Amino acid sequence: MASVHPRKNKREEITSWQVKWRLGGGRGGDVQTERFDDETSATVFKKAVDEAGQQWPPGWVKGKGYVAPDAADEERFRFRVFAAKVIDTKTGIEGNSRKRQHRNLERWINPVFGECDIRSAEHISKDTVRQWVIGLEKTLVHWGSTPRSGVAKNLRPMSPYTIRTLHGLLSNILNEAVTAEPPLRERNPCKSTRLPRLDTDGSGADSDDSEAMEFLLPQEVAGVISSMKRRSDQLLTTVAYGTGMRWGEITALAPMALLGRNTSNPRIRVRRAWKKAEDAGFYLGTPKSRRSRRTLRVSAAVVAALVEQGVDRLPRDGLLWTGDRGQHLAYSTFSGRWHKAVRAAKEKGLLPVEKHPTPHDLRHSHAALLISHGHSLTYVQRRLGHESIQTTSDTYGHLLPEADDNAMATIEAALPGERPRLRSVG
Template sequence: MATVQGRKNRAGEITSYRVKWREGGRRDGDWQSETFDDDTSAGVFCEAVNEAGQQWPPGWVKGRGYIAAEAGDDDRYRFRNFATRSIEDKTGVEEHYRVACMRDLERYVFPTFGTSDVRSTEHFSRDTVRAWVRQLEQTKVFKGPRPKVGEPKWRPMSPKTIRNLHGLLSSILQEAVTAEPPLRARNPCELTRLPRIDDDGAEDGEDIEFLTPDEVEGVISCMERRSDQLLSKVKYGTGMRWSEVTALAPQCLVDWATAKPVIRVKRAWKRDGEGGYYIGMPKSKRGRRSIRVSLAVVEAIEELGGEDLDNPDRLYFTGEQQQRLHYSTFHDRWKRAVLRAKAEGLLPKHKNPTPHDLRHSHAAVLLSEGRGLTYVQRRLGHESIKTTSDTYGHLLPEADDEAMAVIDRSLGRTTPTADEIQERAEETVDHSRVHVVHFETGHVEAFWKAGDARTVADQWQLDNGQSTRVETWAADWWRRQQTNGLKGVRDGLPNRIRLWSMGPAVYGPDGAEQASEPGVHQPRDRWVWEWEADYTQESAHSRSEWRPGPRAETEAMAWGLDLVSVRAAYASARTDALRICSLHPALSSQGGREAVG
């Protein structure tokens, strides 16, 4: 806690008052101080330090005083100015990103917070940010350009867009928190509960539409232009992004005449920030990749001119004037093909795929045939495997055929016979073998499906950075090794949750907080599987308990699924720990107070 100390001269007279505290209230925190001429000012400042959690009050400049948020004579901290400067000064980003950020700020953030002061806890608080998020949830938007005739199709803003806008606001306020000196004590965006991306209640939302191989073939067959059919085949057969596939040129072909042809993804259309486009590098470092392609893709490229050494930069897919093929132009033709496919019974009525769903469907068919998440991540060019896991992790692998053969079959090179289709439909899980995942901790999990075991092994490595090993054993041998026989062998993927935790805060018998690891009071998250001890389905748990030993320490911690609830539970647990710390049983043996339960 901050305290006020009178400073005396040699005659013993108090000449000034000093407010002194340890930063953050930690026992090992650096000493901080500020000096005042009168005790009243020192007392007001002391209270402000304590309210800020033993930190410098937001907006206070050492030696100069508090710059009041309502002063109005310094526009640097008006959110519009602060945010604009933040975006303009960002390094390592493309100009298009800068333009997009400013566009979103102008449309959705400045109308609410533009004149607010980044230092003000009244202007930016949990309540004001929550009210802004609720306003976004009620905002109607439309996709694509405004139609020339009639009204566009309005719909509620998607949860993903809301999260992106909230992240933009949060990043700017975080700069105010980390400024030197800090302009704010904390970022109020951390306290906001956002709509789930996988729970979009909007009509015609942004849910991914996975197409079966037959449905892909059906839509392609309904396209009028041969060039559109070939583009769709290449996009589905490679999983490339629109900006990448439309920048494809002969220079991207590697080992084209061999048995293992490859497309090197090294070009993509980029926005220049002024409404134009240019060919640059792909989206990220992992976006620059080499993709092994099937013979069906090779045939499509060959029909478009193939390995044209005389024109290595020639685009395979262009518009009417041989310029960049606009997505909107292709999308119009794609929508007509989708309608025809539905009319002819080649596509279910409830499915409304976009061209980008060819990329999703490419990933789905590979996963369904037993390829791991890491393989799919590298093929799609995701910077993080978490993106791959979050998008496709729910798809269950069911077989173990070669990926290239799957793509070929999907694109119509070989058509399964009626007997083969019936055979696949009658396939059952092989109960003669058990696929076992071994973890570094010594724990094991058994699965009937090899694909399930590989998925869990891959995901565990992603979550924990620990190696795993998958082994296959005869089911009869495994049954004899286990006390519960085959009852523990899983038929599907186990549950996995994102767990938030805080603490432990540790207190001595006098209520003084003991030295702890940095960040112990900050929320931490990790993924937990259903077989782990911390697994829960509750929003929050808390615990306050005595630690064994002569030091008579008491600890408090909290964990659960909901961050806001965990924060509240942690605060309550710390209060309980302070209440019981003086009653530690170890104190009775040391001549202290008698402990009570």
């Protein structure tokens, strides 16, 4: 086993630390040593020697550290090279997620850290990571669908959710450096970064949550639906709001997904969803997680929308919603028509001008409606297909006015000294 020893000067002051071991670990092995300025670095190196079987850790050059003798080997410690390899060798993620991480790396992380040495505590430190996050908070990004002119006009500050996603990617890369064999870094500075809150108290463009969620009231959803020109769009919106399903799940629906149509317990079985392939194409696969594969109880209005859309006349596995040529219905295609309906609803006074909902906000509004009327987070979690209830809890809280009204009634009853009435739940 390697050992760490302090080295002292004539005044008995510790000036450095030395790691000592015998090559190969045997008594006859040649004594090897390496010097460090601090005990922590020496201890990290000692562990690396032990893990290497009492050999010099792979890639270590005596007196220089993890620096290879030639430029080609040195290149592998450049952040952009190391980070790309981390993403390429990740397991348990789909091709499109890998592609998205590479895109985020190239656009948002490499411009700052790309040429840094992954091993350097000076290049990549608490201060440099914090300055990078501050820069992201000041960055204006395009909001909504890309204009045909290609010129971004609707610019808003980057959302807290996006910043957290980018920070998480950087942290994951640095964790790989910390846990490398042997370790390339002693610690991950991302762990001490204070990130922007998801709820910004309405002080910025991204109030409430991740992508500036908008919670629509039932009458506001009805206003958007009435402003749509295509009946199929109206029916899709009805199903989206009535089920809280994800876009990829709704557009993958087929007649066979509707169960118990003529019973008192009609249901939708969510067993497939559109997935984006690494080559940017789409294919039908399983939903994003185990809990996403679920069966939902649905209302009569949802059943009626599915029947009108073609449950009775289409093949059992035929798509209920498609593009104009029968292909996968792209989110961007529907989104363009959605935003036209939103503008029209505002002009008619059916939707507040300060609201800027996206089709995905129908899912948020579905959850909001359930929670505001007393349904538990656990029920909402299972209905939405969230893998963790923490996701549900972090995302939805105050929501619709009815929730505040009920809370105020409870508080008002308690303030004069009265005991609030308890609602029977059994």
